[in-house]
Amino acid sequence: MQVELRGIAKRFPGVIANHDVDLTIRSGAVHALIGENGAGKSTLMKILYGVQNADDGTILVDDREQRFSSPTDAIEAGIGMVFQHFMLADNLTVLENIVLGAEKMHGIGEKARGRVREISAEFGFDIDPDIRVAELGVAARQRVEILKVLYRGARLIILDEPTAVLVPQEVEILFANLRELVASGCSVLFISHKLDEVLQIADDITVMRRGTTVGTADPATATRQQLAELMVGAELPTPELSADTVTDTPVLSLRSISLVNDTGRTVLAGIDLTIHRGEIVGIAGVEGNGQTELVEVIMGMRRATEGRIVLAEEDITRLSVRKVRERGVGFIPEDRHRHGVVLDFSLWENRILGHQTTAPAVRGPLLNPGGARRDAERIIDAYDVRTPSVHTTARALSGGNQQKFIVGREMSGDPILLLASHPTRGVDVGAQAAIWDHIRRARQAGLGVLLISADLDELIGLSDRLEVILRGRFTAQLDPRDVTAQELGTAMTGGAA
Known part of the structure; x- marks a missing residue:
């Protein structure tokens, strides 16, 4: 199935999201689409999948012009999309998730089960x-999402940041699956910021910048550096620490932390951890092994079943989220839409979220909109958030620009501890380098950081110490100076590092 986009344009009030976009996806090929945050990739994908309508341009599927007014139209034309944030119901089976909304195709019984x-x-x-689905790991959930679109007859599959939460071994399995797909005649549009992976899996590469396509690259001859320069005109950054800044002063101490969830399952068991001023401690684990719950316990979003949490000599075990924040804890959540921003709030209103009791969001007992607007402008400038103004809603920004704004907000106010869950997920190489620089400078100034990331190179490069979490327990402590990404991935899945 060959898909062509010719002269695609999309305009929003004050923003030209796409203009003169040309893209050809060959039948039986993996086509990688890369570009910095705000380059227009997300808008283009929404147009191709029928979520939005183009203002100008043409979409051709096997040389026939198509107009998609909804995702249903795109699906009927053989186009499916797997979003970065999975859309699965945990309480349903794989079969039930796959047939949901497509019951007319093969029913919901044995015929559907056989087809799956x-x-x-x-x-x-x-x-x-x-x-x-609740019993599946993240890699298996992703395969369920791909099965969903294949079940509906997709011959072009759009994958948005598909490796963002996978360890190296899981990436290899995904790539094997993709090679099977293209060998059968399907096409894949692969959107990613991980340039090594793009070069490994892509047959064709198209680069977008500032809303339009600016060039193509041959993965057989291109380098990461060349792709980075095409994307952002800058050198490829590397996550690495310079001088040792770790002090003897604890900023966070966890003692025998355990957590039993609402279903009675133990998700954290006997966690002991100390983070010092000027230290970055990386937590490595396959998603779903307790790292999310660990952060939520520290933040006060969950109550530990057992154990004690001490922040700068104060017991915060039973404090509310608001009071934990007021004690100097910044929080970059793993799910920015659920815990990071309110999509229909303006950026200056989002600047207030979680900080509604501290300056500059307040003056005395009252909210201070002017202070929030001015500080939102500072964050936009310092973190290169691509937006027309502080009055723009978060929904109008790309995911990467939403992430940069959240990181800027949570690094504001000189926190003493930063809980950073996937701080560079979905951002381009330029923004990634800027976020790393901000974290490194804050570390040098004495910030303690708990870092969770699916980017193992980021974990290794930015951490002073690595803890591996598996089934709610710390199972290994590794020196980031001596471990490879492959060895770390092996430890995360229960093997020997």
Whole structure:
């Protein structure tokens, strides 16, 4: 299936999101689309998937012009999309998730189950249709999402940052699945900021900058550096620390932290951890092994079943989220839409979120809109957030620009501890370098950082110390100066580092 986009343009009030975009996705090929945050990739994908309508331009599917007014139209034309944030119901089985909304195709019984098994076997997915999604790891959930679009007859699959939460071994499995797909005649549009992976899996590469396509690259001859310069006109950054800034002063101490969730399952067991001033401690783990709950316990979003949390000599075990923040804890959440921004609030209103009791969001007992607007402008400038103004809603920004704004907000006010869950997820290489620089400078000034990331190079490069979490327990402590990404990935899945 070949898809062509010719002269695509999309305009919003005060913003030209796309203009003169040309893109050809060959049949039976993996086509990588790369570009910095705000380059227009997300808008282009929404147009191709029928979420938004182009103002100008043409979409051709196998040389026939198409107009998509909804995702249903795109699906009927053979186009499916797997979003970065999975859209699965945990309490349903794989089969139920796959057939939901497509019951007319094969019903909901044995015929549907047989079709799911057939697709799974054809492409090497090895997924049991009767297992509940809640029991699956992140890599298996991603395969379920791909199965969903294949079940609906997709011949072009759009993958948005598909490796963002996968360890190296899981990436290899995904790439094997993609090679099976293209060998069968399907096409894949692969959107990613991980340039090594782009060069590994892509047959064709298209680069976008400031709303339009600016060039193509041959993965057989291109380098990471060349791709980075095409994207942002800058050298490729590397996550690395310079001088040792770790002090003997603890900023956070966890003692025997355990957590039993609402279903009675133990998700954290006997966690002991100390983070000192000027120290970055990286937590490495396959998603779903307790790192999310660990951060939420520290933040006061959950109550530990057992144990004690001490922040700068004060017991905060039972404090509310607001009081934990007021004690100097910044929080970059893993799910920016759920815990980071209110999409329909303006940026200056989002500057207040979580900081509504501290300056500059307040003056005395009252909110200070002027102070919030001025500080939002400072964040936009310092973190290169691409937006027309502080009055723009968060929804109008790309995911990467939303992330840069959140990082800027949470680094404001001189926190003593930063809980950073995937701080550079979904941002381009230029923004990634800027965020790393901000974290390094804050570390040098004495900030303690708990860093969680699916980017193992980032974890290794930015951490003073690494802890591996598996099934809610710390199972290994590793020296980032001596461990490789492959060894770390092995430790995360239960092997020997």
